[in-house]
Amino acid sequence: MAHPDAPPFSVLWLQAGSCGGCTMSALAADDVGLVRALGRFGARLLWHPSLSEESGAAALTLLEDAAAGRRPVDALCVEGAVLTGPAGSGRFQMLSGSGRPMAYWVESIARQARYVLAVGSCAAYGGIAAAEGAATGAVGLQYLDGGAGGLLGGEFRSAGGLPVINVAGCAPHPGWLLETLAALALGEGESLALDSLGRPRAFADHLAHHGCGRNEFYEFKASAARPSDRGCLMENLGCKATQAPGDCNLRRWNAYGSCTDGGFTCIGCTMPGFQDPGAPFQQTPKLAGIPVGLPLDMPKAWFVALAALSKSATPPRVRVNAHADHVIVPPARKPPKQP
Amino acid sequence: MTAPPRLPAPTRLILGPFNRVEGDLEVTLDVSEGVVQAAQVTAPLFRGFETILAGRAPADALVVAPRVCGICSVSQSAAAAGALARLAGIEAPPNGRLAADLVLACENLADHVTHFALFFMPDFARAAYAGRPWHATVRERYAAGRGRSQQRLVAARARLLHLLGLLAGKWPHSLALQPGGTTRAVDGGERIRLMGILAEFRECLEEVLFAGPLDEVAALDSPAALARWADAAPDSRGDFRLFLAIARDLELDRLGRGPAAFLSHGGFGLWPAGTLMDGIGGPLDTAQMREDPAHSWMAGPPAHPADGTTVPDADKPGAYSWCKAPRLAGRPAEVGALARHAVAGDPLARGLVGNGGGSVRDRVVMRLVEAARLLIAMEGWVRRLTPGEPFCHDAPLPEDGAAAGLVEAARGALGHWLTVRRGVIHNYQIVAPTTWNFSPRDQDGQPGPLEQALAGTPVQPGEDTPLAVQHVVRSFDPCMACTVH
Numbered sequence: 001m002a003h004p005d006a007p008p009f010s011v012l013w014l015q016a017g018s019c020g021g022c023t024m025s026a027l028a029a030d031d032v033g034l035v036r037a038l039g040r041f042g043a044r045l046l047w048h049p050s051l052s053e054e055s056g057a058a059a060l061t062l063l064e065d066a067a068a069g070r071r072p073v074d075a076l077c078v079e080g081a082v083l084t085g086p087a088g089s090g091r092f093q094m095l096s097g098s099g100r101p102m103a104y105w106v107e108s109i110a111r112q113a114r115y116v117l118a119v120g121s122c123a124a125y126g127g128i129a130a131a132e133g134a135a136t137g138a139v140g141l142q143y144l145d146g147g148a149g150g151l152l153g154g155e156f157r158s159a160g161g162l163p164v165i166n167v168a169g170c171a172p173h174p175g176w177l178l179e180t181l182a183a184l185a186l187g188e189g190e191s192l193a194l195d196s197l198g199r200p201r202a203f204a205d206h207l208a209h210h211g212c213g214r215n216e217f218y219e220f221k222a223s224a225a226r227p228s229d230r231g232c233l234m235e236n237l238g239c240k241a242t243q244a245p246g247d248c249n250l251r252r253w254n255a256y257g258s259c260t261d262g263g264f265t266c267i268g269c270t271m272p273g274f275q276d277p278g279a280p281f282q283q284t285p286k287l288a289g290i291p292v293g294l295p296l297d298m299p300k301a302w303f304v305a306l307a308a309l310s311k312s313a314t315p316p317r318v319r320v321n322a323h324a325d326h327v328i329v330p331p332a333r334k335p336p337k338q339p
Numbered sequence: 340m341t342a343p344p345r346l347p348a349p350t351r352l353i354l355g356p357f358n359r360v361e362g363d364l365e366v367t368l369d370v371s372e373g374v375v376q377a378a379q380v381t382a383p384l385f386r387g388f389e390t391i392l393a394g395r396a397p398a399d400a401l402v403v404a405p406r407v408c409g410i411c412s413v414s415q416s417a418a419a420a421g422a423l424a425r426l427a428g429i430e431a432p433p434n435g436r437l438a439a440d441l442v443l444a445c446e447n448l449a450d451h452v453t454h455f456a457l458f459f460m461p462d463f464a465r466a467a468y469a470g471r472p473w474h475a476t477v478r479e480r481y482a483a484g485r486g487r488s489q490q491r492l493v494a495a496r497a498r499l500l501h502l503l504g505l506l507a508g509k510w511p512h513s514l515a516l517q518p519g520g521t522t523r524a525v526d527g528g529e530r531i532r533l534m535g536i537l538a539e540f541r542e543c544l545e546e547v548l549f550a551g552p553l554d555e556v557a558a559l560d561s562p563a564a565l566a567r568w569a570d571a572a573p574d575s576r577g578d579f580r581l582f583l584a585i586a587r588d589l590e591l592d593r594l595g596r597g598p599a600a601f602l603s604h605g606g607f608g609l610w611p612a613g614t615l616m617d618g619i620g621g622p623l624d625t626a627q628m629r630e631d632p633a634h635s636w637m638a639g640p641p642a643h644p645a646d647g648t649t650v651p652d653a654d655k656p657g658a659y660s661w662c663k664a665p666r667l668a669g670r671p672a673e674v675g676a677l678a679r680h681a682v683a684g685d686p687l688a689r690g691l692v693g694n695g696g697g698s699v700r701d702r703v704v705m706r707l708v709e710a711a712r713l714l715i716a717m718e719g720w721v722r723r724l725t726p727g728e729p730f731c732h733d734a735p736l737p738e739d740g741a742a743a744g745l746v747e748a749a750r751g752a753l754g755h756w757l758t759v760r761r762g763v764i765h766n767y768q769i770v771a772p773t774t775w776n777f778s779p780r781d782q783d784g785q786p787g788p789l790e791q792a793l794a795g796t797p798v799q800p801g802e803d804t805p806l807a808v809q810h811v812v813r814s815f816d817p818c819m820a821c822t823v824h
Contacts (some may be wrong), residue, residue: 018820019820021406024412024511027453029497031494032497033497045484051457053465055804056804057804092385093363093383093384095356096363096383098355131403133387136386171512253509254500254503254509255501257507259514262522263515269512275403280396280398282398326727
């Protein structure tokens with residue numbers, strides 16, 4: 001794919017205040033893992049904390065060179081929120097062996113790298129690390145929740161001219177990351193389209209709802225009442241798929257799944273602030289019996305009217321199956337033609 | 340009067356960034372006369388999940404707790420769901436139990452293989468070992484990012500995780516494990532697909548790791564049987580055998596001896612909970628657990644996890660880690676696959692550790708033997724799934740109460756202690772496997788298991804990041820994300 005003589009596109013990966021889950025997700029990329037999947041597009045890991053041989057002094061030298069611009073970095077991938085506390089010192093995460101906070105390393109290398117990617121919603125927006133109750137001063141690279149700022153500031157542009165590329169998700173689909181890095185490695189950075197919150201439009205132009213396997217239940221508002229029910233998860237169980245950016249149900253996760261196919265609610269993990277929904281994650285807040293979180297671009301009155309209409313038209317098959325964990329009533333079949 | 344002979348002042352080495360461990364780790368060594376005299380293990384990252392959990396609806400723990408760790412995500416789910424189930428006083432239906440066990444075992448199995456292929460073996464491919472009889476083979480198979488076996492196992496792992504795509508929607512960070520069971524029922528065809536996924540992974544293990552039947556490895560029942568298995572074919576036949584040859588050559592059975600104290604929460608109904616202290620087995624009394632913050636950047640006295648607090652104190656004198664020090668009846672204890680099997684009375688594990696502690700070799704051996712045993716158990720669980728029968732019961736939660744969820748993660752004992760008041764989480768404390776293994780000193784100055792295991796480790800002249808130290812550290816398969824949370 002990449003020209004055989006082209007120098008490899010170098011990717012440096014840092015784990016800030018993270019759980020490591022974005023790396024774990026990426027490790028299953030295309031069923032061969034991040035390293036091989038990237039290699040197919042001429043991209044190479046310069047260093048990754050979980051995958052590289054270099055440890056200790058050798059790794060530190062590499063990072064110092066990257067921070068000083070002596071070692072070119074095409075893409076800096078940061079996983080995890082940047083912890084700025086306590087009191088702005090960054091001491092909640094020191095990069096081991098360096099005597100300096102991780103915030104220093106992220107910022108120094110981001111100011112040298114051609115492109116900067118926030119891998120996952122923590123690095124993008126603060127995410128779960130910045131949840132209510134956290135006292136670590138966690139911020140995203142260029143945002144805190146939905147507000148521009150973060151570690152690098154709203155005006156930040158990397159050497160390649162782009163703001164931080166927010167490969168959001170908790171954890172993001174490995175394809176979102178791989179396809180973004182591949183496009184950059186192929187020299188298509190200039191045409192990489194981002195939405196208003198820095199997410200690649202390739203996945204963010206869709207909603208998690210699109211292609212959901214429960215669509216028939218959604219159409220008829222035949223709703224699940226408890227975990228493992230096959231019905232639509234939106235009315236009672238807190239599903240945010242009609243609002244959450246992502247092609248989650250247009251592609252498969254780990255070959256066979258997605259959140260809603262796995263039987264549980266979409267928590268909107270690609271959205272800034274998803275970690276504090278203001279209500280329990282698996283309950284739909286309602287006003288006068290009507291869910292408050294309706295699709296964003298649909299007039300509420302119409303939605304309510306259509307829902308009432310479709311509920312009254314629900315076939316018994318759909319109604320029954322919505323409250324079971326397997327098909328109780330199969331679809332009707334045309335009787336075979338008599339000869 | 341003659342002055343006492345003066346020992347040379349020890350050299351202090353600070354190791355970091357310590358990579359190919361999960362998360363952030365710094366190790367400080369005092370070295371003299373070519374060996375580590377004392378070690379300090381530092382967990383340098385604090386995120387504060389326990390305070391994030393407080394004040395939320397109890398069921399929100401199912402969303403928040405898995406995100407403690409993207410490596411042990413399902414284990415965290417299982418502990419949270421277990422605590423909530425106990426709070427609700429409910430048990431999952433048989434299908435839900437089997438599916439939950441499959442999901443957790445799949446993560447554990449994937450983790451064991453990830454550890455061997457990505458974290459542990461690449462160190463033997465380093466140039467420093469050039470000249471050893473096995474070096475060229477290891478280099479070809481396990482050089483970081485290039486080794487042939489490494490690539491095979493990483494790909495096989497990705498395909499094993501298809502099981503989690505099917506049963507848990509995705510990995511990591513699923514909501515499929517609920518207090519009343521699991522959210523994803525399977526139909527007849529999907530049950531067969533699960534069998535196919537496991538069969539494919541078995542093929543890979545039997546080809547790459549064991550070069551022979553899985554069942555032979557699972558059945559190994561003594562160090563002598565292990566030696567016979569190793570000697571039955573040339574060293575390069577199967578990467579487990581290759582490892583055993585390296586272990587013999589480098590005397591990894593003498594390296595990294597941990598404390599003669601093991602504990603396990605018990606896993607899958609296969610391996611019972613308990614302790615093994617100085618070679619003597621006993622029951623696990625969780626009431627004897629304390630988390631001791633004497634050398635942690637945490638305020639407060641030692642406390643049982645049910646009463647523990649999380650109050651960071653970055654300027655605390657004498658502290659050197661965000662990790663608290665869990666102790667059982669005052670003793671540090673090692674947890675993990677070796678502990679799980681030694682505690683359960685497994686003759687191979689007991690034979691390896693005798694009355695003492697575990698070594699680098701013992702930990703790696705029992706991880707791979709457990710991988711074989713887990714896969715066989717999983718094959719049985721899939722067969723027992725009954726499509727059409729329920730996977731999940733309702734589990735209404737009380738407004739007040741306290742409960743614990745205790746599981747065995749890949750890396751060992753994981754516990755969640757939960758208190759609920761007026762329908763919200765009042766206190767949530769997590770003690771993870773690497774919290775036990777990589778704990779700092781306690782108020783009595785007792786070093787944690789890794790700190791003990793590092794003492795006496797040889798350091799070669801000129802080494803800034805001693806290789807033997809790296810083997811010892813990685814033999815525990817540390818997960819630093821879990822450790823402090």
